[in-house]
Amino acid sequence: MTNPVPARLLALGGASLALLVSPLSAQTPPPPSAVDLAQRGDDLAWSITEDLTTEIGQRMAGTEAEAAARKWAVARLQSMGFANVRDEPFDMSVWVRGEEEAWLTSPFLPQKLAITALGTSASTGAKGLEGDIAYFESFDALVAAPDTQVKGKIVFIDHQMAPAQDGSGYGTYGRGRFTGANVAAKKGAIATVIRAIGTDDHRNPHAGGTNFEPGVKPIPAGAISNPDADQLVRQWKRVTAGTASGPLRMKLVLTPRNLGTKKSGNVIAEVPGRDPAASPVIVACHLDSWDLGTGAIDDAAGCGIVAAAAKHVMTAGQPRRTIRVLWAGAEEVGVFGGQAYFDAHGTEKHAVALESDFGADRVWRIDFKLPDSAKALSDRLAAAVMPFGVVRGRQPANGGADIGALVQAGVPAVDLAQDGTRYFDLHHTPDDTLDKIDPVQLRQNVVVWSAVLAILANSEDSELP
Amino acid sequence: MTNPVPARLLALGGASLALLVSPLSAQTPPPPSAVDLAQRGDDLAWSITEDLTTEIGQRMAGTEAEAAARKWAVARLQSMGFANVRDEPFDMSVWVRGEEEAWLTSPFLPQKLAITALGTSASTGAKGLEGDIAYFESFDALVAAPDTQVKGKIVFIDHQMAPAQDGSGYGTYGRGRFTGANVAAKKGAIATVIRAIGTDDHRNPHAGGTNFEPGVKPIPAGAISNPDADQLVRQWKRVTAGTASGPLRMKLVLTPRNLGTKKSGNVIAEVPGRDPAASPVIVACHLDSWDLGTGAIDDAAGCGIVAAAAKHVMTAGQPRRTIRVLWAGAEEVGVFGGQAYFDAHGTEKHAVALESDFGADRVWRIDFKLPDSAKALSDRLAAAVMPFGVVRGRQPANGGADIGALVQAGVPAVDLAQDGTRYFDLHHTPDDTLDKIDPVQLRQNVVVWSAVLAILANSEDSELP
Secondary structure (H helix, E strand, C coil): CCCCCCHHHHHHHHHHHHHHHCCCCCCCCCCCCHHHHHHCCCCHHHHHHHHHHHHCCCCCCCCHHHHHHHHHHHHHHHHCCCEEEEEEEEEEEEEECCCEEEEEEECCCCEEECEEECECCCCCCCCCEEEEEEEECCHHHHHHCCHHHCCCCEEEECCCCCCCCCCCHHHHHHHHHHCHHHHHHHCCCCEEEEECCCCCCCCCCCCCECCCCCCCCCCCEEEECHHHHHHHHHHHHHHHHCCCCCCCEEEEEECCEEEEEEEEEEEEEEECCCCCCCCCEEEEEECCCCCCCCCHHHHHHHHHHHHHHHHHHHHHCCCCCCEEEEEECCCCCCCHHHHHHHHHHCCCCCCEEEECCCCCCCEEEEEEECCHHHHHHHHHHHHHHHHHCCEECCCCCCCCCCCHHHHHCCCCEEEEEECCCCHHHHCCCCCCCHHHCCHHHHHHHHHHHHHHHHHHHCCCCCCCC | CCCCCCHHHHHHHHHHHHHHHCCCCCCCCCCCCHHHHHHCCCCHHHHHHHHHHHHCCCCCCCCHHHHHHHHHHHHHHHHCCCEEEEEEEEEEEEEECCCEEEEEEECCCCEEECEEECECCCCCCCCCEEEEEEEECCHHHHHHCCHHHCCCCEEEECCCCCCCCCCCHHHHHHHHHHCHHHHHHHCCCCEEEEECCCCCCCCCCCCCECCCCCCCCCCCEEEECHHHHHHHHHHHHHHHHCCCCCCCEEEEEECCEEEEEEEEEEEEEEECCCCCCCCCEEEEEECCCCCCCCCHHHHHHHHHHHHHHHHHHHHHCCCCCCEEEEEECCCCCCCHHHHHHHHHHCCCCCCEEEECCCCCCCEEEEEEECCHHHHHHHHHHHHHHHHHCCEECCCCCCCCCCCHHHHHCCCCEEEEEECCCCHHHHCCCCCCCHHHCCHHHHHHHHHHHHHHHHHHHCCCCCCCC
16 A cells, blocks of 8 residues: 655645634644644544444445444444434335356356346346357447347446546446446346456456336346456457357356335434534535445545544534534435435535545545635635645536535535545455555545535635525 | 566576577577577467466366366377377365355354355355354464363464565465364364465455364364454454453354365376486476466466476477476365376486476576585576576475475475465465466566576486486
């Protein structure tokens, strides 16, 4: 693991920032700012991340584990001194994985692959299914293919995803996962297997949801790891080159099932503001995780970061605006928590929304989607994070999944973009575990978030709605 | 992946070596040496490794897959032009894995672990077993513990294995795997789980054999990945600190079974020497693999390296001594192939034995265990490999598993020690797949082996027995 933020810079930045956010007279030593607190050996985010991943582990949406996580979260946030801590429940349809096995059965002796079912995948039944593979080098190639190339076959979607600091490959390559099975089902495929949406070379496939349009009957859908996809491609090349005889065939056993409607919930906690009339700042993450790992980078760390920053702002002195911490439920399987929050609170005024849901590596860019009235505010924010190596972006902030509905509805947003270079090595895999988190980069996140949150929570009504 | 051997050096070394091994007059350009051939875009080792791992995949000893690998190997070695290619069969007792699952069931909600059974592990039965965990920080701590600490419990053996270039940690930490279950069984444990013998942080546990003494009834024995062992330790610390209530408990389902006596075999091929009276040079690897990966670094690459080097020596001109290539069967599960070779050929004279079974990263050291008569020979060998970054070691050569019985019986040995820094990231895991091999380092192996083999196969009777 690397440490791109020298301790020297963290310390220097803190000194400058104390002046920026607490402009007291030169005679009086300023009280510790939120940034000072974040820099002084902060382990709040780490301990939240460690405890949640150790004591709960995976937190698949709608399951007993997610319910236990909510109970844990309420107790933890209360013990940190937050106000109005509560679990706001909602109903959701729950899908859980069952057995998952796959073999290449032809043209060579059977070889077992590392596979995982995609969320909403249909079941193959316990006996599984077997079929010829229809190979597509990309999602676009599948879309362009005539039905005859697909009908009655197991579609395989290949691609070459490379790591990118901003994670932008997820949109491009992710299409194979998001809707590949739907496209294949409409063309008559009996199942879909994709090269997992990931940049690692380990035999831990990346899970994730796939979506079938209304009226399209779901088919079994899985993802195999990069080394397994490489193996499939090598066998495919031997078949097409005629150096191996017989078709490329796969056997699949995927037995996920739908458990019907269950409870999930959003855990909410607040730092009450001095001015009850001022609209709140909302900071979000999601408490649920996929089930293969312990959801450390996705998204225990995010919950640790936003709660630690809010706690530091609270400790530094009551802010003008309320800070509302949202640990959303059921994000992974369809952003049900974000929608439930919007349904319950969307008509309330929010000053600005932020989300941490891209791992635990350092923040490298700040982006804004703010009203014109916030020009000076955005300059203050950019100046405050610059000492920590965070640059000002030239594109509008996106928001994030759990605050997506709010931002869509016009709530201003600030993004603290994290370095995603290795995010898709781990995302949704069994390898998403605590040991993957670099404590130094996690702390840089908390420092940057504390700086930003202190400024936003003390912003004027003339600056934010 | 890194490239520690600049192409420049590979080229320069070759020029020098052509002179060393083919001392012709300055007027006549020398014919290409084995090293020249190895340097000219050699892909023999790669193609053997790729084809074996792709067309056969895992090759668990005594199984249909290993038999297919032998058939493949005979055809491949014949097609390369080797003489006397044959499969020398032997009987062995075969163990195969079944279901393997584990959960931490207390003090928190059940959490699933990544586990694999160790070779010769007993079965838990399909329903599994559950018990309190007796934690030991090391194999030595288990040995020192009174029976009362172990009786009726699931023993967990922890340790901290760090990567080492020479792989020496395997001996120290490996004891927990080699005999930990035996020690625990004698003290009354119901099962043993070890922190896998590995240096990676992926949730792919390292398989491997464990040995029970005659008279000790085998118990279920498994290995969990490093991240899972970390999780277990974190839960253990919470139990001992009293911050979690209830004992640390584990449920295990391991259903391996013994298939009885089956056939394995050694595949042998030769480069016949000019002098039928001269004793042969034997170069070995093993054809079988553990079953979780495709046995790319362990040991398809070794078979590729030794066969490619022998082929290059053959192409460069018939050597004085016969080169015998041994692709041994059933190494992983107890060196049955090496023993079978010794039983069949141990009374024949062998000039010297070498083995490649430590991955595919570069050779960095040459070690000797040669008769006094070979002083000048060892100097020639050390000089020949120096241009490729290989240093002369100060310790005697070990030989290797498959030639172990020969070396034990007095056959001279040369070791071409490979860089093992990342070997135990991959060893015996699902991640031992083709993509982990660095083609540049693999080629350096072939170049070094070609240089050494050319000299050894042309050595005098006054130098080697």
